Amino acid sequence: MxxxxxxxxxxxxxxxxxxxxxxxxxxxxxxxxxxxxxxPDRYSITIKCNASKDTVQDAKNSVMRRTDYIVQSLQNSALKEEDYQLYKHVTHSDSLAHVHCEIEAHFTDIQKCQNIANFLSEKLGPGVSVTLPRCYHARxxxxxxxxxxxxxxxxxxxxxxxxxxxxxxxxxxxxxxxxxxxxxxxxxxxxxxxxxxxxxxxxxxxxxxxxxxxxxxxxxxxxxxxxxxxxx
Missing domain, CATH: 3.30.110.170 (Protein of unknown function (DUF541), domain 1)
Structure with a gap:
């Protein structure tokens, strides 16, 4: 007490x-x-594809077929043009032309991000590589x-x-x-x-x-x- x-x-x-x-x-x-x-409320993946051909044009055509498919898949997932960026560069070695392409896509939903990453990996196989999501916060x-x-x-x-x-x-x-x-x-x-x-x-x-x-x-x-x- x-x-x-x-x-x-x-x-x-x-x-x-x-x-x-x-x-x-x-x-x-x-x-x-x-x-x-x-x-985190934002997620991004980087999709990479490369081609090595005798000529630059052939390498570009090979990469373009895959990048067109990737971009169409992103748009089908309701991504707008400002949600992804495409980068290309060309190199030469051993008498071959190499075209390297990267597409960086940004999502607001982790499930949608995973779905598109898995879809592209399944459809394009070894022709592309997809990174794990980078997680960050919106501005x-x-x-x-x-x-x-x-x-x-x-x-x-x-x-x-x-x-x-x-x-x-x-x-x-x-x-x-x-x-x-x-x-x-x-x-x-x-x-x-x-x-x-x-x-x-x-x-x-x-x-x-x-x-x-x-x-x-x-x-x-x-x-x-x-x-x-x-x-x-």
Missing amino acids: ASDFKVMQDTEKEIQEAITLSSMDRQISVSGVAELTIA GSMDKLRRQAGMLAIHNARQKALEMAKILHLSIGSVLKVQEIGITESQDTSKEDEGLLDTNDSIHQRIKEATISVSSKVNVCFQLKPAKSKRN
């Missing part, structure tokens, strides 16, 4: 230390913390998450202030000051720790490594007011 009383005293003491009271003003300053996590996604984390930290600070004021039979009023103490970002680094190679990454592992957590901490000062009396 005495132990419970001491804990209650310590709690009230901590709250009193957070509160500044004077004849002219009453205020409470509290910290709030929030953490949000965002998985603006991280800025939005940072703002959301900051807003949630302020909300959590307000909830804390409400509970502390209630114990002292007071209520909180206007916000007097908001200060961002810090914001941190972190993501999975297990691959680096284990020394694994990119070629050994599974799609699940790539998504995990691209998932980012944002933590925000703020300090908020509220005005304190007498609690409203309950009417009978």
Whole structure:
């Protein structure tokens, strides 16, 4: 019983230390913390095909048949022209002309990305190579998450202030000051720790490594007011 009383005293003491009271003003300053996590929302694959022929034109024609099929397949999957880029370059060696082609395609859905990658590998076989998806975030996604984390930290600070004021039979009023103490970002680094190679990454592992957590901490000062009396 005495132990419970001491804990209650310590709690009230901590709250009193957070509160500044004077004849002219009453205020409470509290910290709030929030953490949000965002998985990647963009995915890209690179499709490569090459041809080696006696003439440049023959090599181009060989590659063109496959690239036309690839582009048509991407369009059939509802990708627009701005969602993919095509790169070609020509080299010569041993009296042969080599044409190398890469198509980089970007998706908003990982399932669609995997489906088209598997489809092209099955249909074109060794004539093409398709990379595993690269997982990343759309422009603006991280800025939005940072703002959301900051807003949630302020909300959590307000909830804390409400509970502390209630114990002292007071209520909180206007916000007097908001200060961002810090914001941190972190993501999975297990691959680096284990020394694994990119070629050994599974799609699940790539998504995990691209998932980012944002933590925000703020300090908020509220005005304190007498609690409203309950009417009978």
